[in-house]
Amino acid sequence: xxxxxxRVVLKMSGEALASSASDETIDAAVVRRIANEIAAAKxxxxxxxxxxxxxxxxxxGTTGAGEGMDRxxxxxxxxxATVINALALQDAxxxxxxxxxxxxxxxxxEVCEPYIRRRAIRHLEKGRVVIFAAGMGNPYFxxxxxxxxxAAEIEADALLKGTHSGVDGVYSADPRxxxxxxxxxxxxxxxxxxxxxxxxxxxxxxxxxxxDLPILVFDLMKPGNIRSALAGQEIGTLIR
Ligand code: UDP
Numbered sequence: 001x002x003x004x005x006x007r008v009v010l011k012m013s014g015e016a017l018a019s020s021a022s023d024e025t026i027d028a029a030v031v032r033r034i035a036n037e038i039a040a041a042k043x044x045x046x047x048x049x050x051x052x053x054x055x056x057x058x059x060x061g062t063t064g065a066g067e068g069m070d071r072x073x074x075x076x077x078x079x080x081a082t083v084i085n086a087l088a089l090q091d092a093x094x095x096x097x098x099x100x101x102x103x104x105x106x107x108x109x110e111v112c113e114p115y116i117r118r119r120a121i122r123h124l125e126k127g128r129v130v131i132f133a134a135g136m137g138n139p140y141f142x143x144x145x146x147x148x149x150x151a152a153e154i155e156a157d158a159l160l161k162g163t164h165s166g167v168d169g170v171y172s173a174d175p176r177x178x179x180x181x182x183x184x185x186x187x188x189x190x191x192x193x194x195x196x197x198x199x200x201x202x203x204x205x206x207x208x209x210x211x212d213l214p215i216l217v218f219d220l221m222k223p224g225n226i227r228s229a230l231a232g233q234e235i236g237t238l239i240r
Contacts, residue, residue: 001214001240004232005157007048007124009132010038011147012220014057014085016164025057026088033223035092038129041227042098048124049230050154051131052147053089055081061139075139079106082143086133087112093129100129105137105146117153124154144204152211159213160229161200162220169217169237170199186238205239214240 016034019027042049058081064074086102093100101123102112112133113119123130136146144161151159166176170192173181189209193202199217208215218229218236228235 001238002232003158003216003234003238005047005230007050007154007156008158008160008230009050009052009147009151009154009156010160010162010226010229011052011144012054012162013143013164014054014081016162016220017053017085017088018057026085028092031088031092032095034220034226035089035096035098037223037226039093039096039098041230042127042129044227045230046127047230048127049129050120050124050150050156051086051089051129052135052143052150053082053085053131053133054143055079055085057081058084060142072139075141076106079134079137079139082135083108083111083133086131090131098129099127100131102131102133104133106134120150121154141203142201144201145207148204148207148211148213151213152207156213159208159215161215161217162226162229163199163217164221166219166221168219168222168235170197170239172197184237185234186240189239192239199237199239208239214238 017026017031055078059077061075061078065071090100090102103115103120104112105115107114120130132150135143169183170187171181171183175181216236216238
């Protein structure tokens with residue numbers, strides 16, 4: 001399969017923006033490095049790039065729900081957290097000279113644009129990076145599923161799932177627990193589901209299967225990997 005895609009959605013967790021060294025929720029140095037890689041890869045390769053960022057470094061719906069909070073309210077807080085991360089990323093990417101637009105699934109006209117599918121596509125065609133914020137605007141989801149949904153909506157060729165936990169693809173078992181675990185170069189959707197290889201939410205994986213959308217799982221934190229992923233190099237694991 002040709003991995004040099006024309007248009008992709010890059011999914012990263014909010015935790016990727018946090019500091020591993022301090023308790024910083026958003027580490028400016030980390031955001032700058034990711035922004036620099038995105039801008040440089042975009043300029044060199046011209047790939048149309050949309051980003052979905054999570055909010056787990058700030059808030060997760062399950063955190064509040066676990067404390068007895070109303071689940072939907074807690075999830076809305078999580079979606080708002082993704083907007084904070086999206087604005088941090090937009091600021092950093094634009095400081096690298098790459099025009100970037102944030103489109104939110106929850107309307108907040110003073111802060112960013114609303115998500116309108118055709119507008120998102122137009123931004124991409126004009127060479128802007130698009131950041132999809134606020135997930136899909138509905139509670140009871142994580143940002144994996146809206147990442148897959150948006151990828152299908154904008155007719156992306158692939159969903160790139162950047163990991164931040166040090167696990168650089170899909171393994172036969174959790175490599176942090178099992179030293180014998182091996183990494184797959186490629187794996188089928190159904191194998192991921194049937195072996196419960198937890199790389200993404202099941203909802204997102206089955207959605208990608210139904211819509212023929214390959215997922216590349218790769219280590220986002222390794223310098224140079226965003227470019228490698230966009231350039232079609234064989235890193236990580238391709239699920240298809
Ligand atoms: N969320 C939601 N609907 C969505 C996307 C996100 O309710 O469509 C909420 C949910 O509570 C989730 C939180 O936003 O826990 C933050 O997103 P996520 O957990 O995916 O962040 P990540 O783990 O990727 O940083």
